[in-house]
Amino acid sequence: MKKFPVLFLLIFLSISCKNDGPQAYTETGEALGTTYRVKYFSSESFNTEKALDSIFEVINTSMSTYQDDSDISRINAGAEDVAVDIHFQKVFKLSKKIFKESNGYFDPTVGSLVNAYGFGPDKPLNEPDEVILDSIRQLVGFEKVNLTGDNTIQKENPNIYLDFNAIAKGYTIDVIAEYLNSKNVENYLIELGGELVAKGQNIEKEADWVVAIDNPQQTDAERTLQTVLALKNRALATSGNYRKFRVDTTTGKRFVHTINPLTGEAEKNDLLSASVLAENCTLADGYATAFMALGYEKSLEMLKNLENVDVYFIYADEQESLRVFTSTGFEEVLRD
Secondary structure, eight states, rough: OOOOOOOOEOOOOOOOTTSSSSSSEEEEEEEETTEEEEEEEEEEOOHHHHHHHHHHHHHHHOOTSTTTTTTTHHTTTTOOOOOHHOOOOOHHHHHHHHHTTTTTTSSSSTTHHHHHHHSTTTOOOOOOOOOHHOOOOOTTTTGGGEOOOOEEEEEESSOOOOOOOHHHHHHHHHHHHHHHTTTTTTEEEEEETTTTEEOOOBBTTTTTTEEEEETOOOEEEEEEEEEEEEEEEEEEEEEEEGOOOOOOOOTTEEEEEEEEEEEEEEEEEEEEEEEESSHHHHHHHHHHHHHHHOHHHHHHHHHTOSSEEEEEEEOOTTTTTEEEEEOHHHHHHBOO
């Protein structure tokens, strides 16, 4: 499964605030392999840029698989004495929660299988033989990894590879939100690679924050919107495969390949995009990934057991037509 981070067009207005009220501040840049934008209103000025740089540095040092000396890279290399920080601990525990809620379909140890199948941009789908799959399956299963009392990571097999990229971005947004909350900021919109958290209102418009979800049938030459929604005090994340779908040569049905962590098999999946509203972005990010692994029908079953979670699913029906499922809570925030 390929996760496309930039699935939202954020609508930021440039109207100035009144001089006697909170002023608008905007910070933009690049971090965690993507772009970010933070807009907030405050009566006091503080060094948000420095704070953001510090947050990104701490998260990378803890959980970046692209940084050789990060805690997670050292653990993946076999180190057993790494005492992980509070950020790693929180992400680990929430990943366990979603792992259990999804019956194992959300699995931070699935990377070995993903690599074996050759998933990725413009890469052909490989078909590993059964001998290779048997060996790789020994390295998959989040139940084989535990956080000990002294905050080290215990793995049943030292070659198990951990990867929190499917949830760490959402967690980073929540850390930024905590920082703004500590500065008594009541109105902000934080966006990192398409995932976001909205609090309060866009004071310039005296209305909820307005964002949009991309149209899955858009072309690279022209970007169009699927739907528009207004957010207040919620997080939103989207995971999607719709730009990497395949068509079955026999049936003509549209599908995407995702890895079933339980069997190690690459399966056809009819869920093309999952947008999730949740109380924080860590959960929204993780649930979006879980739903994409589960597929449409299994995602609906999982959704029944979740509280304060709403979804907007784009899926392909038996006739290869795109369909939309919108939960009641998501329907309430739509504005198109």
